[in-house]
Amino acid sequence: MSDAIEGMEAVTVHIRDIQRARKFYSEVLGLKEVSYLPSVSRAAFAIPGTTTLLTMHILGENEGGREPGTVSGVVFSHHDPTAACSEIRRRGGTIVDEPTTFPTPMGTVTLGVFADPDGNQFVLRHIEKGPNPLSR
DSSP states (O other): OOOSOOOOOEEEEEESOHHHHHHIIIIISOOEEEEEEGGGTEEEEEOTTSSOEEEEEEOOTTOOSOOTTOOOOEEEEOSOHHHHHHHHHHTTOEEEEEEEEEEETTEEEEEEEEEOTTOOEEEEEEEEOSSOGGGO
């Protein structure tokens, strides 16, 4: 039997205003826009270090999925989430949860949470691998 999941192609978020979203993802987060379809209010951005796209569009009338502003649990990586959150804030972004550092079985984790203009929330995380800090 083959695996049910073979990879990740895209993460899609629903937004209310395509131009406001495009500006946020390009200017605040610094992502590269790889496609924009104005006739259907859709855009896609490359996520650095991956082949996965971050796509967005306005939720259609009969389309399933989450309402704009309800996405959470998508985790991005950065070697210094504290500096990244500071830069996002400097560029006009919203920090929902300031970065914190804590021990886990995976290593020492630093994470913060930011939101796009619609309120969709994304995690910025770094894991410093090493001896299990919980086994001391």
